[in-house]
Amino acid sequence: xxxxxxxxxxxxxxxxxxxxxxxxxxxxxxxxxxxxxxxxxxxxxxxxxxxxxxxxxxxxxxxxxxxxxxxxxxxxxxxxxxxxxxxxxxxxxxxxxxxxxxxxxxxxxxxxxxxxxxxxxxxxxxxxxxxxxxxxxxxxxxxxxxxxxxxxxxxxxxxxxxxxxxxxxxxxxxxxxxxxxxxxxxxxxxxxx
Amino acid sequence: xxxxxxxxxxxxxxxxxxxxxxxxxxxxxxxxxxxxxxxxxxxxxxxxxxxxxxxxxxxxxxxxxxxxxxxxxxxxxxxxxxxxxxxxxxxxxxxxxxxxxxxxxxxxxxxxxxxxxxxxxxxxxxxxxxxxxxxxxxxxxxxxxxxxxxxxxxxxxxxxxxxxxxxxxxxxxxxxxxxxxxxxxxxxxxxxxxxxxxxxxxxxxxxxxxxxxxxxxxxxxxxxxxxxxxxxxxxxxxxxxxxxxxxxxxxxxxxxxxxxxxxxxxxxxxxxxxxxxxxxxxxxxxxxxxxxxxxxx
Numbered sequence: 001x002x003x004x005x006x007x008x009x010x011x012x013x014x015x016x017x018x019x020x021x022x023x024x025x026x027x028x029x030x031x032x033x034x035x036x037x038x039x040x041x042x043x044x045x046x047x048x049x050x051x052x053x054x055x056x057x058x059x060x061x062x063x064x065x066x067x068x069x070x071x072x073x074x075x076x077x078x079x080x081x082x083x084x085x086x087x088x089x090x091x092x093x094x095x096x097x098x099x100x101x102x103x104x105x106x107x108x109x110x111x112x113x114x115x116x117x118x119x120x121x122x123x124x125x126x127x128x129x130x131x132x133x134x135x136x137x138x139x140x141x142x143x144x145x146x147x148x149x150x151x152x153x154x155x156x157x158x159x160x161x162x163x164x165x166x167x168x169x170x171x172x173x174x175x176x177x178x179x180x181x182x183x184x185x186x187x188x189x190x191x192x193x
Numbered sequence: 194x195x196x197x198x199x200x201x202x203x204x205x206x207x208x209x210x211x212x213x214x215x216x217x218x219x220x221x222x223x224x225x226x227x228x229x230x231x232x233x234x235x236x237x238x239x240x241x242x243x244x245x246x247x248x249x250x251x252x253x254x255x256x257x258x259x260x261x262x263x264x265x266x267x268x269x270x271x272x273x274x275x276x277x278x279x280x281x282x283x284x285x286x287x288x289x290x291x292x293x294x295x296x297x298x299x300x301x302x303x304x305x306x307x308x309x310x311x312x313x314x315x316x317x318x319x320x321x322x323x324x325x326x327x328x329x330x331x332x333x334x335x336x337x338x339x340x341x342x343x344x345x346x347x348x349x350x351x352x353x354x355x356x357x358x359x360x361x362x363x364x365x366x367x368x369x370x371x372x373x374x375x376x377x378x379x380x381x382x383x384x385x386x387x388x389x390x391x392x393x394x395x396x397x398x399x400x401x402x403x404x405x406x407x408x409x410x411x412x413x414x415x416x417x418x419x420x421x422x423x424x425x426x427x428x429x430x431x432x433x434x435x436x437x438x439x440x441x442x443x444x445x446x447x448x449x450x451x452x453x454x455x456x457x458x459x460x461x462x463x464x465x466x467x468x469x470x471x472x473x474x475x476x477x478x479x480x481x482x483x484x485x486x487x488x489x490x
Contacts, residue, residue: 066297150311
């Protein structure tokens with residue numbers, strides 16, 4: 001298993017060279033965005049979010065946060081299921097110059113084509129390891145659209161250190177999710193006879 | 194023996210403790226199942242993920258932070274002794290959920306389906322879910338399940354016969370559609386998962402019965418020999434699918450299987466699957482007034 005340190009905003013050549021099965025450790029700023037966020041980015045195309053999204057990863061995550069002084073503290077921040085963003089993801093990656101997305105469960109063909117076109121990757125964080133991942137968030141830099149979208153759906157900008165994830169879809173079109181689906185389909189067909 | 198007057202004040206403290214325990218401390222039987230899966234795993238990606246899961250479980254328990262950021266759709270199963278008022282219990286639960294949300298133990302998860310507005314305190318119309326029945330003895334029992342949205346989304350219901358797999362109205366047919374349910378879930382429900390199956394009843398009660406099965410300890414078997422045998426088979430076959438942790442491929446896709454059966458209408462044969470993610474958060478509060486205990490099942 002190859003292990004890669006990736007500083008953000010990301011060097012696009014490094015991102016393009018990542019392959020399915022590589023382990024990535026992120027350092028720098030990432031931004032959360034899930035269902036309402038993706039819908040908004042595609043339908044309204046806001047320009048005032050470009051500054052936080054360019055060159056980084058959009059993280060499919062609705063964190064648990066609490067107030068700490070003037071700022072925020074994150075108590076839990078694991079990934080949510082990515083496939084719900086399938087209708088939007090490729091467009092969002094392209095329009096906002098993202099290096100890729102982080103989530104869980106993988107994504108479909110439209111996103112796969114988007115990753116190839118924009119030279120980006122899909123990173124899989126381990127679903128449910130929310131306490132562990134929250135500790136890799138060193139600081140909440142800011143939050144956008146908190147009132148409008150609510151805490152799970154808002155754009156949270158996190159400063160992360162050693163945030164671990166696995167490349168499961170790369171810019172060549174390879175997908176671990178498709179491989180496992182094909183293998184398990186063969187096993188299923190055999191079992192039901 | 195005279196029936197004790199309900200002590201709602203102490204009860205409120207106990208309910209709050211139960212919510213915090215459920216969100217932050219994974220049941221020991223589930224943790225042991227994950228540890229065994231980790232030790233048996235040989236694939237790099239799955240083994241690394243399982244190691245992360247075990248580390249996360251320990252961190253959450255140690256710091257009383259949520260195991261998973263999706264603290265789920267809370268479901269409260271109450272068994273009440275005489276004199277306990279449901280309306281007061283509901284008020285108490287809503288207050289405890291609001292407090293746990295404020296404290297960063299629960300994520301605000303109740304969203305208005307029409308406006309998209311989050312209520313902010315985990316309360317709303319039919320949120321959380323309440324089930325009430327009568328207690329056998331003098332103690333009140335609360336079984337609490339926090340079930341994440343990802344795992345709920347891959348829960349499903351089949352109607353037999355199911356032509357695509359030649360699944361008929363018998364246990365062999367049930368076996369086929371359950372395996373299909375596990376296959377379709379892939380890693381989306383945060384595998385390795387616990388699969389709880391309800392055979393029969395109507396659509397609504399099938400889902401309720403399947404969800405209730407997730408409250409059973411990981412390694413128990415059905416008292417009905419035919420269902421116990423089906424549980425064993427599904428566990429073995431489910432793991433032969435090779436989906437593995439998070440769908441990365443691997444030896445353990447399913448941590449446990451539970452099957453229950455109910456009567457059905459002559460025209461209907463439903464098979465309902467409740468998918469429990471690895472973070473199977475359940476706690477049982479036994480409240481006796483002067484003393485109370487919180488257990489894993």
